[in-house]
Amino acid sequence: AQSVTQLGSHVSVSEGALVLLRCNYSSSVPPYLFWYVQYPNQGLQLLLKYTSAATLVKGINGFEAEFKKSETSFHLTKPSAHMSDAAEYFCAVSGVRTGGYNKLIFGAGTRLAVHP
């Protein structure tokens, strides 16, 4: 079985400060891991994904995440927050994978607020 825990339902940072959103996973198979962002009244947008290649994954909008198997973590970071980064962020792990099937199991989400 797979599960995801996102520590901190709300995170607030100053513009220009480091963004760190935490994600820990549990998986009975080698995981694929994802970070999605959701802006108000919009669909989920993929930020980045880990699929067993490089452990440091770079995504869009300056975000990156590092897969640490020993810590079962996949934390999302960005060196310098912008006001436009304010959104809800979801970490997800893929479930059982056969053929094209890739059911996603999501964490509860972290709402990021960026203040001037």
Place this chain on the structure above:
Amino acid sequence: GAGVSQTPSNKVTEKGKYVELRCDPISGHTALYWYRQSLGQGPEFLIYFQGTGAADDSGLPNDRFFAVRPEGSVSTLKIQRTERGDSAVYLCASSLTRGALKNNEQFFGPGTRLTVL
């Protein structure tokens, strides 16, 4: 190109009524997923279609929920005898399922917000 679209964007209904939610996936995408996102929660898997068939419906909460994809493109999620607890945003996603699995990104629609009064 066009992304995943969902209609209606908002649906308000009364307890006990029947509703249908529609999803138009990206053209050519063979895989289609439905998820439900309750307030303050992450999306939860409901059902997965590969082509016309429901390959995994293990996430449907009970027999009031049903989904179809008769021609392998558009899908409809149907909810009978709606209850207040069904209120949520229903998300649809599609993916290509061609080549390596790791490249099969799911593209999400904007969702349908269902409110059951």
